Amino acid sequence: MNWNKQNPYLAKITSKKLLSGKQSNKEVFHYEISLGDSGIIYQPGDSLGIFPVNNNTLVRAIINRLQVNPTYIPEGYDFNIHELLEKKFEILTPTNRLIKFVNDNINHNVLNHSLASKNIDILMDFKYGKDVLDFMNLDENLKFDVLHFLTLLKPLQHRAYSITSSNLIFKNSVHITVSTQRWHRKTRDYGGVCSTFLSDICKLGDKVKIFLIPNKLFRLPDDQNKPIIMIGPGTGVAPFLSFIQERKNLKSNGKNWLFFGAQTKKNDFIYEDQILNFVEEKILNNFDTAFSRDQEKKIYVQDKINERSDEFFQWLKNGAIIYVCGDAHKMAKDVEFTIIKLISKELKCDHEKALEYLKMLKKEKRYLLDVY
Ligand SMILES: Cc1cc2nc3c(=O)[nH]c(=O)nc-3n(C[C@H](O)[C@H](O)[C@H](O)COP(=O)(O)OP(=O)(O)OC[C@H]3O[C@@H](n4cnc5c(N)ncnc54)[C@H](O)[C@@H]3O)c2cc1C
Ligand SMILES: NC(=O)c1ccc[n+]([C@@H]2O[C@H](COP(=O)([O-])OP(=O)(O)OC[C@H]3O[C@@H](n4cnc5c(N)ncnc54)[C@H](OP(=O)(O)O)[C@@H]3O)[C@@H](O)[C@H]2O)c1
Structure with a gap:
């Protein structure tokens, strides 16, 4: 079977260890993932693609904001809104489309000024640390039509992680090292989609969708004598x-x-x-x-x-x-x-x-x- 981005392999997490110390500013985990019967063979320098699932609290907060029933199936979709927001769309990082829609429909001095200035640094400053929900809540009176809202989101993407293991030694598993992205702003805690999916949601024995991302430009030399x-x-x-x-x-x-x-x-x-x-x-x-x-x-x-x-x-x-x-x-x-x-x-x-x-x-x- 040819496993790839379109057809990821469902692989079991067999080990999960916190590498960073208790007093670290970081949270870095080592994950081992079984390659089972996939036949996937990797080289040093390759990365592993992982498809995450969005944080359930954030999914529910957005559904709440949309004022829609979680079981509602938007016209033209095969899944209900909860499933769509959980598995199909990026709901953390706002798209430019979403920011523009919010900007065009509310009076918000700082946002309106940031976009009007056409200065990328000013907009980046305003965006920094804010997620989709923050933009939706810039004006609580702003109404969202569910179908239109979905067009303002991007499809949920995989994340890449450099492979930490040699396939010559670990014949049937692949290891990765992931730094969990977390930050706090005002009253809310935020987490990067995939790094917190792995650290907070995935347990030993759970299965994740993976595929190999070969990198021919970052390989060991064939010449075994080269320094x-x-x-x-x-x-x-x-x-x-x-x-x-x-x-x-x-x-x-x-x-x-x-x-x-x-x-x-x-x-x-x-x-x-x-x-x-x-x-x-x-x-x-x-x-x-x-x-x-x-x-x-x-x-x-x-x-x-x-x-x-x-x-x-x-x-x-x-x-x-x-x-x-x-x-x-x-x-x-x-x-x-x-x-x-x-x-x-x-x-x-x-x-x-x-x-x-x-x-x-x-x-x-x-x-x-x-x-x-
Ligand atoms: C080839 C390749 C190899 C990689 N290898 C590794 C690896 O070995 N290990 C590893 O950990 N990562 C690696 N990465 C990065 C990894 O792919 C992800 O980008 C990373 O884990 C973050 O993804 P996420 O889904 O958790 O966060 P996302 O949901 O993608 O969110 C990330 C965004 O959150 C925001 N953000 C993050 N921290 C803060 C903060 N403190 N304050 C405000 N906003 C913040 C930023 O806007 C940032 O762009 C690699 C990337 C590539 C392309
Ligand atoms: N694209 C993504 O989503 C993504 C994912 C993971 C990491 N990252 C980024 O990658 C960076 C590394 O992350 P990490 O957690 O792996 O490493 P890290 O632990 O943040 O950094 C490792 C070391 O590099 C140092 N460092 C900081 N700036 C440096 C510089 N200009 N030159 C050389 N060393 C420097 C750090 O020092 P000090 O901290 O003491 O300055 C620390 O000692 C972070 O900045 C992070 O934002 C991005």
């Missing part, structure tokens, strides 16, 4: 556990270097035992950590790269491939900037020449990103 440098703060470390497990299993001779960053050593050093075992077994030849909040001044992975610039560049001269995984918005950009500066320092060249060197690494597929 690799992995930069993965936070959940960005996920694919690198798969990489190291795979290289250990293949008895690869290529050297492995991991840069890991987290807020605190005590509460956020996820997979500490597994990683330290790799160091002890000399599978991981170099391992650098940046615990940002364990001292007054923040230390990030790029500071650790800077500290070891000579050796880092030596690895590059020896043909190393650089992999970066995790936050796209800031971390990946700052790391790239640091690497450009490092090249410039080591080659004693200007910024332009260093950029050319990075371009060459990209062309040779030796600078690979999996950022989100």
